[in-house]
Amino acid sequence: MRESGAAVLDVHAHHAERGFWRTYVFSTDHKMIGKQYLSLGLFWAVVGGLLAHVMRWQLAWPETAVPGWGEVGPETYNVLVTMHGTIMVFFVAMPILLGAFGNFLIPLMIGARDMAFPRLNMLSVWVFALASLVLLVSFFIPGGAASAGWTGYPPLSAKAEYTGVNWGMDLWILAHALEFAAFLMGGVNYLTTAIALRVPGMTFFRLPLVIWQLLTATTLFLLSVGPLIAGAVMLLLDRIIGTHFYAAEGGGDPLLWQHLFWFFGHPEVYVILLPAVGLVLDVLPVFARKPIFGYRWIIYSTIAAGGLSFIVWAHHMFVSGMDPRLAMPFSITTILISVPFAFIMFAMIATLWKGSIRFDTPMLWALGFVAMFIVGGLTGIFNGSAPADIYISDTYFVVAHFHYTLFSSVVFGGFAGFYFWFPKMFGRLLSEPLGKIHFWLTLVFFNVTFFPLHNIGLAGMMRRIANPLEYEFLVPHQWINVVATVGGMLLLASQIPFVVNVVWSLLAGKTAPKNPWGANTLEWTAPSPPPHLNWGETLPVVYRGAYEYSSPEVAEDWLPQDRTLAARSR
Amino acid sequence: MLNWMRWLPENVSTYGGEIDGIIALIYYVTLAWFFLTLGAFVLFLIFYRRRPGRRATYVQGDRLRELAWILVPVLIVLILDFWIDLRGAPVWAKVKGQMPPAELTIQVTAKQFNWEILYPGPDGKFGTEDDRQFDNELHVPVGKPVRLVLKSKDVIHSLFSPNLRLKQDMVPGRTIPAWFEATKPGKYELPCAELCGFGHSGMKAWLYVHSPEEYQKWVKEQWPTS
Ligand code: HEM
Ligand SMILES: [Cu+2]
Ligand SMILES: [Cu+2]
Numbered sequence: 001m002r003e004s005g006a007a008v009l010d011v012h013a014h015h016a017e018r019g020f021w022r023t024y025v026f027s028t029d030h031k032m033i034g035k036q037y038l039s040l041g042l043f044w045a046v047v048g049g050l051l052a053h054v055m056r057w058q059l060a061w062p063e064t065a066v067p068g069w070g071e072v073g074p075e076t077y078n079v080l081v082t083m084h085g086t087i088m089v090f091f092v093a094m095p096i097l098l099g100a101f102g103n104f105l106i107p108l109m110i111g112a113r114d115m116a117f118p119r120l121n122m123l124s125v126w127v128f129a130l131a132s133l134v135l136l137v138s139f140f141i142p143g144g145a146a147s148a149g150w151t152g153y154p155p156l157s158a159k160a161e162y163t164g165v166n167w168g169m170d171l172w173i174l175a176h177a178l179e180f181a182a183f184l185m186g187g188v189n190y191l192t193t194a195i196a197l198r199v200p201g202m203t204f205f206r207l208p209l210v211i212w213q214l215l216t217a218t219t220l221f222l223l224s225v226g227p228l229i230a231g232a233v234m235l236l237l238d239r240i241i242g243t244h245f246y247a248a249e250g251g252g253d254p255l256l257w258q259h260l261f262w263f264f265g266h267p268e269v270y271v272i273l274l275p276a277v278g279l280v281l282d283v284l285p286v287f288a289r290k291p292i293f294g295y296r297w298i299i300y301s302t303i304a305a306g307g308l309s310f311i312v313w314a315h316h317m318f319v320s321g322m323d324p325r326l327a328m329p330f331s332i333t334t335i336l337i338s339v340p341f342a343f344i345m346f347a348m349i350a351t352l353w354k355g356s357i358r359f360d361t362p363m364l365w366a367l368g369f370v371a372m373f374i375v376g377g378l379t380g381i382f383n384g385s386a387p388a389d390i391y392i393s394d395t396y397f398v399v400a401h402f403h404y405t406l407f408s409s410v411v412f413g414g415f416a417g418f419y420f421w422f423p424k425m426f427g428r429l430l431s432e433p434l435g436k437i438h439f440w441l442t443l444v445f446f447n448v449t450f451f452p453l454h455n456i457g458l459a460g461m462m463r464r465i466a467n468p469l470e471y472e473f474l475v476p477h478q479w480i481n482v483v484a485t486v487g488g489m490l491l492l493a494s495q496i497p498f499v500v501n502v503v504w505s506l507l508a509g510k511t512a513p514k515n516p517w518g519a520n521t522l523e524w525t526a527p528s529p530p531p532h533l534n535w536g537e538t539l540p541v542v543y544r545g546a547y548e549y550s551s552p553e554v555a556e557d558w559l560p561q562d563r564t565l566a567a568r569s570r
Numbered sequence: 571m572l573n574w575m576r577w578l579p580e581n582v583s584t585y586g587g588e589i590d591g592i593i594a595l596i597y598y599v600t601l602a603w604f605f606l607t608l609g610a611f612v613l614f615l616i617f618y619r620r621r622p623g624r625r626a627t628y629v630q631g632d633r634l635r636e637l638a639w640i641l642v643p644v645l646i647v648l649i650l651d652f653w654i655d656l657r658g659a660p661v662w663a664k665v666k667g668q669m670p671p672a673e674l675t676i677q678v679t680a681k682q683f684n685w686e687i688l689y690p691g692p693d694g695k696f697g698t699e700d701d702r703q704f705d706n707e708l709h710v711p712v713g714k715p716v717r718l719v720l721k722s723k724d725v726i727h728s729l730f731s732p733n734l735r736l737k738q739d740m741v742p743g744r745t746i747p748a749w750f751e752a753t754k755p756g757k758y759e760l761p762c763a764e765l766c767g768f769g770h771s772g773m774k775a776w777l778y779v780h781s782p783e784e785y786q787k788w789v790k791e792q793w794p795t796s
Contacts, residue, residue: 293640353618393737473758549626
């Protein structure tokens, strides 16, 4: 059963005659596809980061030209905000956390030789590349790129006369459509692979948690994206042939879009968050040398949070003009989401209790995620309370909140996974000192950049404004914008050790052993890096769960999933 | 930086204090959790760092007795959640639910990138001769409930008064009610809080809260004949 499909074919005959193009470009190998997603995501992270830098400069010193860029007018600022948000969410967070880690880890951790549909997988990454191209082109066409916010609310987004952006907005929609198609193909693959291609012994309740999180995230995406696609088609029709789905003057309703967008949008933030939580859940036990605390309950919590995420969307719309009687029900469901997430966070902390904790670089990032996500989770309660949100919504408090959650997921969660699996991905070790410097600098300057934004948000500063000095009540607080901007520049500079580390490691790093961290899961039983089709002639067989660290059954402090124990030794 | 309540601008509305109360409640609850969870986290990192010869304890946390250590805190989270919503519901209802009767109703229409503020005039009715429109100036008396009728001509805007703790989006095609009662005379900014195009940054009006006498004087100046 499991050995069906293209993946098994012939383990030996396969590699030799695959040339450069088939290996690196038009590859059907899930590991190469993962790396392609990773490269595209990192490319966009640089673009999104530079856009953020230009925005931050503008906010701190509004009347000055940005070095290397020039004067930022309000039109440009709106483009920057919109494209930064779009890029970070759809072209950095999703391709890296879901695309790269999903592709790389799912087959390797469940003992499959490749995805269930390798060609569809290749199509997925190429459609994503096309989406990237479309988004990139939109910067350079007349009228410029989209500028109606990453949320694209009509009527602003529905008519060129409101923003002066014409083609940019259409390409923005097209780029989204393509990237959704890419992730739909990926998602179908993830689910099929995880259901159909697990190695013997790999039951659902022996799966590593990151797999559970990736699958839940994928499911949320598949279930929520439909309404948004319908919404986007209507937006496109409004724009191109002048229908009135969102135009009040023709009987349409602008709020319809907000409902459709956020019905997708809230699950979407969990599509980003859950894989990051999964990466962290898999790193913590390895370096605490202890089983994850409450494995099954974490799975139930994840599913509960996923389910709840479909009935909270209107918390983005408390002051939108929808019926005010809807606010309290949505406030209650929203605040309830803190229950499953509190469970998961507490379980992470309880995993450390009585552990034997090693502070290697991946662990530092994972711990950084825990600490930062606690802040982001707690500030979410302010936004979730309808009366508090009357004041908080559309201020920098929200900006601070979602960077503590999203940035933590992408950067702290992402780097935890990256440093942990880099040896498996590339067969080289990274430098520990450089990795640690990278972590500490990022942690410090992330907080310098984003923590004060809570304060200026409470002081009332609105988001998406190009010049805070146009408001008298904000002038006394301008120093905060300067602090955040300087912090942001140093935060970007803090990524230099990372680049140096990776380049140096790829060129001259030490060769990685099979299992450098002493971890239990199946990917560590394959060579580093795993060859095409991952294992030699025989696949591993699974005998136990993924987190048997310091088990009393063996003398070592780890017990791989595929090791046979002849008889009980005690 | 750590006492967040001090960052809020001065409150000058009757319900603002209650909104601040909810923000304060959430602030202190979350602050306590922040220190508890981060405290436990840091202590564990220190106590259970790797030391030679000490093996981690094999705890899976799948038995109820172990799970209780986190299920009880989770239960407390749940109770606090309900408490926050229970305290919040009446505040929401007061600000956005049933509006108190008001002598003065003012229509605010947003358009790229101005607020058109329309007074019904002495007859109290819109659409009559004595209506008067002011651009970006909202004059109200102190201590009197004021009704707002919010509209938009083009895209979505949002009327925001940091000092009144009032925010309400204005959506084309809808007529959205709002209200406030100011408690202190003065001049306050009314920025637009929803991205509405290139003029969004800087789109604002001024709210003038007058003492009763001053307000009468202003009315006399605007409608001299009546
Ligand atoms: C992976 C990390 C990041 C993610 C996922 C992310 C995500 C977002 C999103 C979704 C928005 C909202 C855009 C909108 O309002 O339409 C945003 C806005 C913004 N971000 Fe980021 N961001 C990240 C990193 C950064 C960094 C490193 C900085 C600063 C150096 C930054 C600074 C800003 C600023 C200044 C805004 C504009 C706020 C406003 O005007 O409303 N972001 N970000
Ligand atoms: Cu949401
Ligand atoms: Cu505006």
